[in-house]
Amino acid sequence: MKKWSFLVLMVSMFLLLAACGAKEETKTEPTETKTAAAEKLTIEHKYGNVEIDKNPEKVVVFDFGILDTLDELGVEVTGVPQAAIPSYLEKYAGEKYTNVGSLKEPDFEAIHAMQPDVIFISTRQAELYDQFAEIAPTVYVELDYTKYMESFEKNMNLVGEIFDKKDEVASSVKEIKASVDELNKKASALDKKALIVLANEGKVSAYGPSSRFGVIHDVFGFGAADEKIEVSTHGQSITMEYIMETNPDVLFVIDRNTAVGGEAGAEKVIENELVKKTTAFQEDKITYLDPDAWYLSGGGLQSVKLMAEEIEASL
Incomplete structure (x- = not known):
């Protein structure tokens, strides 16, 4: 009888230790995930510095060049100004995406309700930067027409860094630059x-x-x-x-x-x-x-x- 009681006690202790180990393992996993998700980036642009999370999930885009790029890279966005969307990006006019107004007249109420992780704007919205920044981290991007390709590549590299798409961006930019160089030779x-x-x-x-x-x-x-x-x-x-x-x-x-x-x-x-x-x-x-x-x-x-x-x- 004593042997039987001892055996029951040992089994109970073994099960208890196993349960504790499982709990500890369960507790550790979310902590690691949270740490990875909390990686921050500091972006410097014309209107100052802004800190954003790497790989932001709720993305609002007011620059169609950036939207076009995120579409090419397979990055999901949440909100876009659905008035006058380029025809090759017409899927973003669908109900899957929140309509945040037009390029010149943002719907700030709709944007605020979304609680985005990041907002991308450009020249057409520049004067409204402070209003965007009050809602969420706002990244201003622009093209320097006097240095078009350098400016274009800088913006693409920024997108690649934010969304962990550096290799894809580098490959696409390299291909575009090669075709542009060939075009320049022919046109010249x-x-x-x-x-x-x-x-x-x-x-x-x-x-x-x-x-x-x-x-x-x-x-x-x-x-x-x-x-x-x-x-x-x-x-x-x-x-x-x-x-x-x-x-x-x-x-x-x-x-x-x-x-x-x-x-x-x-x-x-x-x-x-x-x-x-x-x-x-x-x-x-x-x-x-x-x-x-x-x-x-x-x-x-x-x-x-x-x-x-x-x-x-x-x-």
Whole structure:
């Protein structure tokens, strides 16, 4: 009987120790997970420094170039401004994603309700930075048009660091830079002078080197039909007489109206009797660029590739 009692006691102690070990193991695992999830990054940008968690889960994106990049990398986002989303990113207009307003008019109430881990904004929302920052850590990204590829690569590397996608970003950027270098060689060898214009409800603006669309000259290799175009966000206002007198070999046209959801009308505006006298028209070298990539989402892994491919096709 004593032997039996002793055996029961030993089994009970063994089970108790096993249970304690299991509890301890269960307690340790979440602690390790929590430590890994709490890794912080300090991001320096134009408006100061901001600390964010690495691999943030609730992501709000107001820059379509960054949205385009996260889409390419397979990173999930939570909220986007669903007004005038680029057609190739139209899935983000679905109910799966929270609508946070428009590029110029954010819905701060909706953003606050989401309690995001990070918000990405760019030039169009710059003046509202403080309001975003009151809600959640806000990262400001921008493209330096005078150093387009360097700026683009810097932004991509930032995304790669935040979301643990450094290798994927490096591979994509390397591929894009190689195709851009090849494009530059071809375009430079043509020795053709190009003019870039933005058509907007009957009005036309021109863009030259170092401007918003100056990547065509500065990076892709086309010479400028006019080297003295005023550098500004909205371009230099021009007339049809100006286009005729400048007489570009190649004319690149961006239809802003289409980009913001209106009807296409650039062709009717541009192809008038004066422009028809230019070399560009007579040699069938007027190219209407994709307004989604050029006007809405430039600077992303997908958009820069699309932009280069369009210019390549125009050759």
